[in-house]
Amino acid sequence: MNKRMQGFALLAARLAALLVPLLWVTTAQAQQQTAAQVNQPDGWNADLLLPEPQDLNADPSILEFNLEAVVKEMEILPGKKTQVWTYNGYLPGPLIRLKVGDRLIVHFKNSLPAPTSIHWHGLRITNAMDGVPGFTQAMINPGEEFTYDYVVPDAGTFWYHPHVDSAAQVGYGLYGPMVVDDPQAKAVPGDELILLLSDMSLTEDGQLQDPKVGGRFGDLFGREGNVLLVNGKVMPTLKMRQGKQQRWRVINAARTRYYTLRYRRSPLVILGGQAGMASRTRTVNELKVVPGERFDFVFTPPDDPGTEGVLKWYPTDRGYGSTYNRLAEDLVRMVTVDEPAVTPEAVPELLRSDIAPLDITGAKEQTLNLTIGYDQNDDVSMGINGVHHEHAVPIIAKVGATQVWTVRNDTDFSHPFHMHGFFFQVLDPVEGVLEWKDTVDVPQHTELKLAVQFDNRPGMWMYHCHILDHAEVGMMGHLHVEP
Ligand SMILES: [Cu+2]
Structure with a gap:
């Protein structure tokens, strides 16, 4: 080979070295599946599934079930027994799932050692069903029953909890999620995952802490539990696939704790949450969820296949001393399965057109x-x-x-x-x-x-x-x- 030929060969080799990966990348991109073409990984939400009540009513537009508030021994901390206050023996209580216009009938029995009631947080129902003793109903004493019976008028993510001695009773474990679907709602990508966030104050041997612990300072600051729970579990595992969207419905059922959520600063596309969808989406990298609040958003798993991370609670400035000397705490173990990444689907920007600003003239x-x-x-x-x-x-x-x-x-x-x-x-x-x-x-x-x-x-x-x-x-x- 003469010098000139050698030069050509070298040039060709360099070109090939440049082009082959380029071609390979293009082919790989052409082959990458979209999120719509694949399912969530097997058992992706197994650790986070919530029980649903047994429907006693044959009418598909009525959900009727028995709900008993009862103390149940559970293992929250490994090897320790805790006397948790529960609905039907579950922490959180059963997931109530309805469609707009459905009727809910709950035959409630109080088997707790204290009076209680149920408030249906966020629902625009008749006053008599609102669950506030002394104002909307009589106190439900130990051993007594009360039937809650109403029609759900709005879509959204809601929850239920006592409205008696609520800091103590919610702190002991009395809360449950409710989702009301609107079949007419705009379709968005992502498989639904309900994340009910709460915390519990436990002593080292697993006993429930005195709800008035900390006295005057506890009242002033509000009591944050020392054990963080997601769907009643300490550090559950969620499986995901890179690019395959999940639709998270987050509920803050903690007595006091504010949650700041973020995951590697990946975008969270907020759809609304409290009373169904908002007029349009907005995108954030970090979300503050205050007690009682709910958010509904699309989460796109960002991690490389075969890797692991942790969804954390970050301290939130909610006033004096709330962030001082505090570190992030673990919430959910995030496992990205070793399967090829997929291309996320587009999330529509406009979600609903039936919200107009209220006319406040003369209000x-x-x-x-x-x-x-x-x-x-x-x-x-x-x-x-x-x-x-x-x-x-x-x-x-x-x-x-x-x-x-x-x-x-x-x-x-x-x-x-x-x-x-x-x-x-x-x-x-x-x-x-x-x-x-x-x-x-x-x-x-x-x-x-x-x-x-x-x-x-x-x-x-x-x-x-x-x-x-x-x-x-x-x-x-x-x-x-x-x-
Ligand atoms: Cu306050």
């Missing part, structure tokens, strides 16, 4: 100051406009009226504001996305304006801080909707 205005003080015994006493809920004078609203509530928080702690029975719109919403909510965070030293229209469900309704320790020491008010 009556109310100002609610969330307040913290001390009583004559020097115990923490919280309230609204300086009034403890035991002395609260109801806000009055006529059926059909629209009001604008300014919720002002001049305290050093954030307060998640929850209204029973009605949805509101936050005026000046995040990124202009319109959605219906029943729970929203009011960070320390800020205020929010909410518009709410009172439809024809008269009665006495509660609104309160969903840090349950705060509600217990008075941060709750009453709303009387008059016919």
Whole structure:
């Protein structure tokens, strides 16, 4: 081979070295499947599945079942026995799954050593079914029964829990998820995964901690459990495939704990959550979920095949001392199976067109100051406009009226504001996305304006801080909707 030929051969070899991987990459891309073409990995959600109740009613539009609140011994910490307060012996309680317009009949029995009730968080149901003893029903004493019977008017992710001694009872394990589907809702990619987040305060030997532990400081700061649970488990495993989307419905059922969720800063496409879908999607890399709040979003697994990670709880600034000296804590073991990555499907941007801003022309205005003080015994006493809920004078609203509530928080702690029975719109919403909510965070030293229209469900309704320790020491008010 002469010198010139050698030169050609070298050039050809270099070109080939450049082109072959290029061609290979192009072919590999052409061969990559889309998320729609593959299933989730086998047993992907096995560790996170929630039990569903046994339907006693043959009518497909009625779900009727027995629900018993009962103490059950469980192993939360390895090798330790805990007397958990449960619904039907499950932690969390059974998943209630309905369609818009379905009727729910729950034959509830209290087999606990204390009185209780069930509040159906976020549902726009009749006042008599709202589960607040002294206002909407009588207390359900140990051994007594009560039937909850109502029609579910709205789609969304909801949950249920006691409205009696709630900081203690929710802390002991009484909560369960509810999902109401709308068959007309916009189709979005992703297989559904319900993640009910909670925490529990346990002693080293696995006993439930005294719900008033920490005394005055516990009341003020709110009590965060030392054991983090996802669907009642410590560090469950989730399997996923890179690029194969999952639709997560996250519910914060903790008494006090705020959750900041992120996973390698991968985008979370928020669909809404509380009262079904929002008007359109918005995308975040990090999501704050406050007590009582729910989010519905599309998660795209970002990890390489055959690798593992951990979904963590990150400290959230909810006021004085809430992030100081605190580290991230583990929530879910995230296993990406060793199967080729797939190309994610597109998520539609517009989700629903039936939400318009409420007309607030001439709406009556109310100002609610969330307040913290001390009583004559020097115990923490919280309230609204300086009034403890035991002395609260109801806000009055006529059926059909629209009001604008300014919720002002001049305290050093954030307060998640929850209204029973009605949805509101936050005026000046995040990124202009319109959605219906029943729970929203009011960070320390800020205020929010909410518009709410009172439809024809008269009665006495509660609104309160969903840090349950705060509600217990008075941060709750009453709303009387008059016919
Ligand atoms: Cu609060």
